[in-house]
Amino acid sequence: MKTQDLTKTTHPVIRFLINNAVPILFIVLVAFAIPLSGFSGEYLFREMVTRVSRNSFLVLSLLIPVIAGMGMNFGIVLGAMAGEIGLIFITDWEIVGMPGLLLAMIISTPIAALLGYFAGKILNKAKGREMATGLMLGFFMNGVYQLVVLYSMGKIIPIGNNNILLPRGFGIRNAINLEGVRQVLDNLLSFDIFGIGIPIANFIAIGLLCLFIVWFRRTKLGQDMRTVGQSMEVARASGIDVEKTRLISIVISTILACYGQIIFLQNIGTMNTYNSHEQVGTFAIAALLIGGASVARATIPNVFVGVILFHMVFVVSPRAGKELIGQAQLGEHFRVFVSYGIIAISLALYAWRKQMEKQNLRRQAQAINREALKIQQGSTIGGKES
Amino acid sequence: MVERIQKIVNNVGLPRIIIGLFLLFLLASAPFVGVRIDTSLNDIILRLAMNGILVLSLVPMVKSGCGLNFGLQLGVISGLLGAVISLELNTTGFGGFFLAIGLAIIFATVFGFLYGILLNRVKGEEMVVATYVGFSSVAFMCIWWLILPFKSQDMIWAYGGAGLRTTISVENYWYDALNNFLSFKIGSHITIPTGGLLFFALLCFLVWVFFRTKIGSAMIAVGSNPEFARSCGVNVNRMRLVSVILSTIIAAIGIIMYQQSFGFIQLYMAPLYMAFPAVAALLLGGASVNKVSLKNVIIGVFLFQGILTMTPSIINNLIKSDMSEAIRIIISNGLIVYALTRSSGVRQS
Amino acid sequence: MRRNIIRISLVVLVIIIAVFLYNIGKSHKIYFDNKNITIGDTTYTASNTCRVWVDDEESQDVRNRSRKVFKVAGAAHTIVVQEVVNGELSGERIEKKIKFKLDEGAIVNLPVLLDGAESWYEINTEI
Numbered sequence: 001m002k003t004q005d006l007t008k009t010t011h012p013v014i015r016f017l018i019n020n021a022v023p024i025l026f027i028v029l030v031a032f033a034i035p036l037s038g039f040s041g042e043y044l045f046r047e048m049v050t051r052v053s054r055n056s057f058l059v060l061s062l063l064i065p066v067i068a069g070m071g072m073n074f075g076i077v078l079g080a081m082a083g084e085i086g087l088i089f090i091t092d093w094e095i096v097g098m099p100g101l102l103l104a105m106i107i108s109t110p111i112a113a114l115l116g117y118f119a120g121k122i123l124n125k126a127k128g129r130e131m132a133t134g135l136m137l138g139f140f141m142n143g144v145y146q147l148v149v150l151y152s153m154g155k156i157i158p159i160g161n162n163n164i165l166l167p168r169g170f171g172i173r174n175a176i177n178l179e180g181v182r183q184v185l186d187n188l189l190s191f192d193i194f195g196i197g198i199p200i201a202n203f204i205a206i207g208l209l210c211l212f213i214v215w216f217r218r219t220k221l222g223q224d225m226r227t228v229g230q231s232m233e234v235a236r237a238s239g240i241d242v243e244k245t246r247l248i249s250i251v252i253s254t255i256l257a258c259y260g261q262i263i264f265l266q267n268i269g270t271m272n273t274y275n276s277h278e279q280v281g282t283f284a285i286a287a288l289l290i291g292g293a294s295v296a297r298a299t300i301p302n303v304f305v306g307v308i309l310f311h312m313v314f315v316v317s318p319r320a321g322k323e324l325i326g327q328a329q330l331g332e333h334f335r336v337f338v339s340y341g342i343i344a345i346s347l348a349l350y351a352w353r354k355q356m357e358k359q360n361l362r363r364q365a366q367a368i369n370r371e372a373l374k375i376q377q378g379s380t381i382g383g384k385e386s
Numbered sequence: 387m388v389e390r391i392q393k394i395v396n397n398v399g400l401p402r403i404i405i406g407l408f409l410l411f412l413l414a415s416a417p418f419v420g421v422r423i424d425t426s427l428n429d430i431i432l433r434l435a436m437n438g439i440l441v442l443s444l445v446p447m448v449k450s451g452c453g454l455n456f457g458l459q460l461g462v463i464s465g466l467l468g469a470v471i472s473l474e475l476n477t478t479g480f481g482g483f484f485l486a487i488g489l490a491i492i493f494a495t496v497f498g499f500l501y502g503i504l505l506n507r508v509k510g511e512e513m514v515v516a517t518y519v520g521f522s523s524v525a526f527m528c529i530w531w532l533i534l535p536f537k538s539q540d541m542i543w544a545y546g547g548a549g550l551r552t553t554i555s556v557e558n559y560w561y562d563a564l565n566n567f568l569s570f571k572i573g574s575h576i577t578i579p580t581g582g583l584l585f586f587a588l589l590c591f592l593v594w595v596f597f598r599t600k601i602g603s604a605m606i607a608v609g610s611n612p613e614f615a616r617s618c619g620v621n622v623n624r625m626r627l628v629s630v631i632l633s634t635i636i637a638a639i640g641i642i643m644y645q646q647s648f649g650f651i652q653l654y655m656a657p658l659y660m661a662f663p664a665v666a667a668l669l670l671g672g673a674s675v676n677k678v679s680l681k682n683v684i685i686g687v688f689l690f691q692g693i694l695t696m697t698p699s700i701i702n703n704l705i706k707s708d709m710s711e712a713i714r715i716i717i718s719n720g721l722i723v724y725a726l727t728r729s730s731g732v733r734q735s
Numbered sequence: 736m737r738r739n740i741i742r743i744s745l746v747v748l749v750i751i752i753a754v755f756l757y758n759i760g761k762s763h764k765i766y767f768d769n770k771n772i773t774i775g776d777t778t779y780t781a782s783n784t785c786r787v788w789v790d791d792e793e794s795q796d797v798r799n800r801s802r803k804v805f806k807v808a809g810a811a812h813t814i815v816v817q818e819v820v821n822g823e824l825s826g827e828r829i830e831k832k833i834k835f836k837l838d839e840g841a842i843v844n845l846p847v848l849l850d851g852a853e854s855w856y857e858i859n860t861e862i
Binding site for chain 1: 738756757762
């Protein structure tokens with residue numbers, strides 16, 4: 001097992017601080033920004049409950065490909081698109097309430113599975129640069145999504161509801177009102193603590209997913225995935241079908257992301273048909289990385305710490321920017337910068353560490369070679385003497 | 387026969403064939419839908435001068451093995467800084483244009499240097515790191531566009547707003563400064579932007595010359611076989627650093643060239659996705675993640691801009707709806723995905 | 736073989752669930768008209784405001800010569816109507832059941848309903 005430590009220090013406190021540098025940095029940042037923003041504790045708590053309940057599922061969907069060594073799955077954008085297509089259909093058919101939400105999930109599951117299969121196939125061809133490829137795949141599929149939703153819905157794919165069709169008769173409007181399923185999951189089982197509504201059903205869904213992930217890691221497939229993640233050669237040598245295992249991890253992740261997006265959008269209540277999925281990957285990945293995850297290791301606690309910290313920055317920074325410089329826009333830009341920047345830094349740190357390991361290995365190998373050479377020379381010299 | 391076709395498809399690449407056929411189809415159908423070939427040609431030539439340098443900027447990094455420069459935005463930002471400062475100093479015409487370029491080169495050298503040091507630390511993962519470095523630098527500059535103390539009335543918001551505008555016109559400064567140089571007309575619809583084309587040609591020539599110098603060939607050696615280059619006594623990291631700086635500088639010049647043609651400086655989130663079309667054009671021209679030549683640049687820009695100019699008009703006329711945006715996204719990103727899946731793995735040493 | 740049977744039956748099960756969800760989740764519009772209406776030879780006149788309950792939805796008051804709409808999910812619904820006079824509920828509380836096929840909605844004519852006649856609603860399919 002590769003160690004994830006950034007440092008060789010043995011002092012436990014320093015080790016802890018350095019290994020968790022990213023979350024700690026953000027805790028400090030948030031600790032400064034909260035008083036500046038002047039938000040009340042109750043407001044922040046309410047915001048955090050909403051945001052954790054609507055975003056965690058999406059972030060959790062990233063975990064399985066990490067086990068398989070494929071890094072951050074930027075391809076969850078594809079799952080989000082599948083979820084949106086399901087929501088478009090149930091809005092068209094006017095299926096409302098929990099049945100509507102469940103039906104949307106059922107419809108979008110095969111779409112997500114198909115897209116996940118496609119993504120997995122492509123990522124298998126791009127070993128060693130899954131992340132760049134997944135990212136570009138998301139952009140690529142965005143074009144395909146536009147082709148399907150903006151040009152063939154209402155023409156080739158029957159859509160009859162004039163409320164969601166563009167006036168020209170085909171193509172879906174820019175924004176769809178999801179009033180039929182708005183917050184149905186949130187309100188299914190909600191109860192108040194100090195006047196703050198807690199969406200229990202959401203948290204049950206998230207909890208079940210966590211249990212699934214914990215259970216999945218222990219299955220044969222999960223163990224295989226871990227082996228593949230550590231070394232494809234070793235996995236192949238022990239008879240694991242590497243390609244298939246990687247493919248499955250992406251399919252699962254895409255399907256989960258599809259459900260995650262549906263949960264996210266039922267909370268928001270309106271869907272920006274062509275933009276809602278664009279930032280899904282970036283935000284989910286940034287949240288996971290802020291939670292202290294790395295490309296090679298991501299745990300369930302990372303998810304929750306990350307979602308809370310990331311969204312705290314999200315909520316607080318516009319107001320803090322306004323109080324500090326007098327411009328709310330500054331905070332807006334700042335949070336966009338944070339989400340991109342954190343991904344850049346985490347990926348860079350990871351790649352750097354990998355490079356250092358490689359160099360160390362090379363140096364060790366050279367040292368061993370030199371030793372061997374010396375011994376050889378020594379013995380030949382000795383041979384001459386005797 | 388089938389084998390031969392397969393071999394050709396493998397060599398040229400399926401996406402390139404599809405896009406080539408698509409372009410042929412567009413050209414063939416142009417007369418039938420009443421689109422004038424000469425105006426399209428005029429557009430393509432103008433866009434060649436406008437975008438060529440941005441695509442050219444990718445070359446040094448591919449040559450030195452740093453892969454496709456998805457962090458092109460850093461160069462773009464340097465160019466933007468140069469441009470807004472030249473406007474602030476109220477310089478016009480050639481003077482303003484070259485002042486902008488001069489300033490941009492200074493910024494690009496600094497940014498490129500830092501960027502290069504970072505990329506040297508992340509060998510093998512350059513592309514995804516570069517993408518997010520590009521994204522985050524654009525977002526970071528958004529903050530600075532807001533708070534930098536610019537004064538020019540043409541650039542800041544008119545009523546009480548703080549910071550620079552999202553689009554700034556260069557019309558009163560150096561709009562078409564270079565394009566109008568020695569420009570002439572062919573027929574009634576084609577205007578050749580001679581100055582722009584010459585400038586693009588000059589830069590291509592300089593890059594060509596550079597890769598024939600000692601440093602240039604060392605850089606190529608680093609790109610094709612770093613171990614061998616090291617054993618020959620070439621400082622691999624320094625060569626890579628130089629290539630990154632060079633790429634960033636050319637990109638900075640490229641964006642100023644673009645603004646000079648386009649007439650506007652676009653700030654804030656506008657440069658966010660600028661790397662992708664440039665990369666796609668280069669790939670369309672026949673380059674791959676680790677192989678490139680100047681021929682790829684010129685052919686690529688020509689084909690890519692050809693598609694961009696032809697699709698809206700022709701597809702609009704054919705099916706009465708504007709699918710050009712979706713087609714553009716699919717083509718440019720599809721090409722990049724395809725290139726990433728080819729030539730498996732980045733030289734995993 | 737056995738695996739395939741299990742798989743196919745699972746898929747069938749999911750499809751059945753989907754159809755079931757479609758049925759119970761399909762939304763229908765019920766319009767309530769409190770307007771004068773002539774059916775055959777009889778004319779029913781609207782006089783008082785009516786308070787209408789549909790299933791567990793919040794009640795709505797349909798005033799004289801006006802129309803209100805309820806959006807409800809599923810096939811079978813219970814409608815309760817009572818007149819309102821001077822802000823107080825009065826008269827008989829009438830409870831009716833209504834059932835839809837897919838793609839159906841209904842217009843309920845309140846004067847007819849209060850009169851106790853048979854044809855108190857008409858199905859409309861143009862939603």
